[in-house]
Amino acid sequence: MPYDRTVHGLKSRTEILFTEVSHNTSVFIGIDGGGTHSFAVAVDSSGKLLAAARAGSLNFFSSGLPTARRNLKMLVGLLERQLPPNIQCKRAVVGCAALFSGASKSEQEKLCHGILPLARTRVVSDCQTACFGATLGEPGVVIISGTGSIVLAQNEVGKSRRVGGWGHILGDPGSAYWIALESVRAAIAAEEGLGLKTSLGRAIRRWFKVKKLTEIVPAIYRPDFAKEELAALAERVAKEVAGRDAVFCDICRRAGRELASQALAAARLARLKACPLPVYLVGGVLARNSLVRANLVAALKKSWPVRIEEPRLSPLSGAAAMALRDAGVEVTDRVVATIARFDQIERVRRPRQL
Known part of the structure; x- marks a missing residue:
């Protein structure tokens, strides 16, 4: 059965950006887990968009851990639906609104266990992913x-x-x-x-x-x-x-x-x-x-x-860029420009300034 790239209305906005995925493609996941909504993207090593998803808050303090885990599982599940079966995530970075800095081992396990590969996942504050996306360090x-x-x-x-x-x-x-x-x-x-x-x-x-x-x-x-x-x-x-x-x-x-x-x-x-x-x-x-x-x-x-x-990149794309960097991929200007294409399309969705 072909995999589905229609996710929560995102297809009409992003389908022109999607890159074909083979079973040996290295996949990197970036997640912007905000206080109201959460967004996720999967990219390849060049920064090309492979999949995108949206769900509710990942703030496990205000929403509760069960709700945050349910939303994280939904995000990852929606990404997986758009990718070939059994493809593996090489590295993931989750920006979480519940944190001041990097998650403790206990916090990371509680949020991500059974959803993302713990050894290849880093959970940080959503302000850290926003900062890296904006400044690139x-x-x-x-x-x-x-x-x-x-x-x-x-x-x-x-x-x-x-x-x-x-x-x-x-x-x-x-x-x-x-x-x-x-x-x-x-x-x-x-x-x-x-x-x-x-x-x-x-x-x-x-x-x-x-x-x-x-x-x-x-x-x-x-x-x-x-x-x-x-x-x-x-x-x-x-x-x-x-x-x-x-x-x-x-x-x-x-x-x-x-x-x-x-x-x-x-x-x-x-x-x-x-x-x-x-x-x-x-x-x-x-x-x-x-x-x-x-x-x-x-x-x-x-x-x-x-x-x-x-900002050079959005918080969401910043998380994806951090995942690439964590895996040892050099985040060059060309990679940044490739990731930024998704941000440019998404800006169309913003209401006019008030």
């Missing part, structure tokens, strides 16, 4: 703002320091979750006469499909309410009120400044000497909320000469 600061937020700075001798990434309860300033929560708080303050008038309440009621703001309480406090659900509110609110609501604009400005503060702290901790400082912006908030991005860049430039760079 060169010095700089990578600012990530998606469901959560985190900053990683790497200096000229390869030493890195992290700021943020504490999760939605302890922090994540400037993230989608933070923006959504601040929006809800501002709407409540306006309703109770404690804050400025805002149209946020109307947008939030529409999102939750309720008539009164008080009716969001049962939804938010239900046991199975996930932070990703609230984080998704940030983009909806931005689409409805961006540029027209002073309160929301202030929230976005504060988000940008918070991210800038973290980036500057990380650069100082890493003792980066580069001037201007290369800064890479990664994640849905920075890709789609132009107000957050603009205020972040402005705040950075007030304190440090910076150069905003386009």
Whole structure:
């Protein structure tokens, strides 16, 4: 039976990139295990795309280990469906949103046992795969703002320091979750006469499909309410009120400044000497909320000469490139350009900037 390359609607976007696979092809897997969605690719030693897949979160702290394992198994299974039977993975790198750095042996076994070959798999923080994808190991600061937020700075001798990434309860300033929560708080303050008038309440009621703001309480406090659900509110609110609501604009400005503060702290901790400082912006908030991005860049430039760079590769492709490097494959400019073809196609899927 021929193997199937139609996976979760990805075929129409990526089939022009797929390379034919033989049984002796070396396969390398890169996985971007985010807080909301996870993506996986299989590439060959030249960086050509062999298979792609999408599933849910791999954050085993917020989603639970059984859910994370189920999503990882789905990703790997979807990749396998697109490849010839019995083909072996030579090396895999999994970027996981639950981690600050590399996984312990115990964490890796709990997540990957029976799904990926443990001896040929490395599980790291998703910020590490994003950082490698953005910089390809060169010095700089990578600012990530998606469901959560985190900053990683790497200096000229390869030493890195992290700021943020504490999760939605302890922090994540400037993230989608933070923006959504601040929006809800501002709407409540306006309703109770404690804050400025805002149209946020109307947008939030529409999102939750309720008539009164008080009716969001049962939804938010239900046991199975996930932070990703609230984080998704940030983009909806931005689409409805961006540029027209002073309160929301202030929230976005504060988000940008918070991210800038973290980036500057990380650069100082890493003792980066580069001037201007290369800064890479990664994640849905920075890709789609132009107000957050603009205020972040402005705040950075007030304190440090910076150069905003386009990430060389996405976090997903960064994971694939790390897998190649771990196997001893030289990640040349040609390999990077080949892997980047998938990123270029995927950018078409992004909504316009807000």
